[in-house]
Amino acid sequence: MSTETAWSDRFGDSLMKSMGSPFALLTRGDGCYVWDESGKQYLDFLAGIAVNSLGHAHPAFVDAVSRQAATLAHVSNYFTTAPQLELAERLKRITGAGAEGRVYFGNSGAEANEAAFKLARLNKTGSRHRILAVHDSFHGRTMGALALTGKPALRDAFEPMPSGVEHIDSTIEALERSIDGSVSALILEPIKGEAGVIELPEGFLVRARELTAEHDVLLILDEIQTGAGRTGSWFAYEQFGIVPDAVTMAKGMGGGFPIGALVTFGWASELFQRGMHGSTFGGNPLATATANAVLAEIESAGLIQNAAARGAEIAQSIREIDSPHVAEVRGRGLLIGVGLASPIAAAVSAAALEAGLIVNAANDSSIRIAPPLIVGDDEVRLFAERFREALDAVPSA
Numbered sequence: 001m002s003t004e005t006a007w008s009d010r011f012g013d014s015l016m017k018s019m020g021s022p023f024a025l026l027t028r029g030d031g032c033y034v035w036d037e038s039g040k041q042y043l044d045f046l047a048g049i050a051v052n053s054l055g056h057a058h059p060a061f062v063d064a065v066s067r068q069a070a071t072l073a074h075v076s077n078y079f080t081t082a083p084q085l086e087l088a089e090r091l092k093r094i095t096g097a098g099a100e101g102r103v104y105f106g107n108s109g110a111e112a113n114e115a116a117f118k119l120a121r122l123n124k125t126g127s128r129h130r131i132l133a134v135h136d137s138f139h140g141r142t143m144g145a146l147a148l149t150g151k152p153a154l155r156d157a158f159e160p161m162p163s164g165v166e167h168i169d170s171t172i173e174a175l176e177r178s179i180d181g182s183v184s185a186l187i188l189e190p191i192k193g194e195a196g197v198i199e200l201p202e203g204f205l206v207r208a209r210e211l212t213a214e215h216d217v218l219l220i221l222d223e224i225q226t227g228a229g230r231t232g233s234w235f236a237y238e239q240f241g242i243v244p245d246a247v248t249m250a251k252g253m254g255g256g257f258p259i260g261a262l263v264t265f266g267w268a269s270e271l272f273q274r275g276m277h278g279s280t281f282g283g284n285p286l287a288t289a290t291a292n293a294v295l296a297e298i299e300s301a302g303l304i305q306n307a308a309a310r311g312a313e314i315a316q317s318i319r320e321i322d323s324p325h326v327a328e329v330r331g332r333g334l335l336i337g338v339g340l341a342s343p344i345a346a347a348v349s350a351a352a353l354e355a356g357l358i359v360n361a362a363n364d365s366s367i368r369i370a371p372p373l374i375v376g377d378d379e380v381r382l383f384a385e386r387f388r389e390a391l392d393a394v395p396s397a
């Protein structure tokens with residue numbers, strides 16, 4: 001039995017059938033590269049789906065985890081710790097929530113959105129019973145987050161969903177038609193990552209902000225994929241000139257350590273009252289110390305600026321590839337979507353893997369590219385070579 005058969009069989013025999021078969025068994029990482037058990041090296045331009053902000057085994061990450069694990073890993077929520085306070089204060093600063101901001105810590109994106117869902121339910125002025133989200137959105141796999149997710153294929157097997165969520169088209173007309181005093185919250189991804197890195201229409205977020213403010217509806221932005229500097233600003237909403245009532249984040253803020261957060265602004269900070277929500281692990285010192293180190297490194301090493309600059313270079317390098325497969329290049333900073341001319345995304349990502357490059361097929365006709373924020377010249381160059389090789393290897397449909 002080859003080694004490959006051995007690990008894939010073991011996976012199939014023991015892991016829940018909800019996941020597809022893995023592409024490889026990875027054994028270690030360093031910077032923007034990972035290696036599999038056969039010793040093959042891959043340029044990691046997915047970063048654990050927008051998670052490994054500092055790449056793999058970054059000294060700031062390793063040092064923070066090791067030090068905090070050796071000092072105080074976990075305490076109950078009957079106590080606070082210096083890393084927890086520091087991270088809450090940091091998130092208030094980088095989101096712009098300021099003095100009125102409040103932070104809730106969970107352990108994942110879905111948990112951050114569960115907290116956001118409960119926040120929406122607490123907006124009770126008048127008779128509000130509707131929560132709005134958009135078609136083709138993705139907010140996570142737990143029941144509340146799934147109810148918010150605008151992909152029926154993911155929801156259908158698990159009906160009935162928690163009630164009250166309506167999915168609308170991503171159009172300004174749909175916003176104007178749907179938002180009134182019966183709505184408690186509107187939740188949006190500023191850029192739809194899982195949908196293939198799709199922007200909302202021009203002016204959509206600004207109009208959403210105007211209408212939600214007018215009707216006392218909470219505007220909740222899911223920046224789980226777009227946040228922590230990935231799109232070329234701490235949060236994508238800064239680029240659209242709006243301020244939300246709440247923002248959820250996870251993924252890149254922990255750089256590989258599981259953590260998520262809900263940050264509220266202004267009046268939204270008054271909604272949760274004592275005893276209404278909690279999590280055993282949420283905000284523990286190990287997770288918060290690591291997130292502090294990751295966010296501090298992003299700031300001090302200029303990685304947000306790097307994301308903007310390298311993102312533009314990568315997008316340009318894709319546009320310069322003379323391939324009939326590339327129809328469109330989308331996205332901001334280091335969250336890039338490549339729209340393909342036909343539904344060959346799985347074949348392209350498989351060919352990329354063969355060429356030593358990790359990217360992902362977000363759907364049948366979109367490739368998602370989300371490298372670590374530390375990418376430099378060498379990686380941008382190598383990416384262009386390997387991505388071209390992958391595209392060349394896939395025949396036209």
Ligand SMILES: Cc1ncc(COP(=O)(O)O)c(C=O)c1O
Pocket residue numbers: 049108109110111113138139140141189193194222223224225250251
């Ligand atoms: C926009 C968005 N929201 C929520 C989630 C769910 O996060 P998690 O997988 O950490 O639960 C994701 C994950 O891909 C996401 O991209």
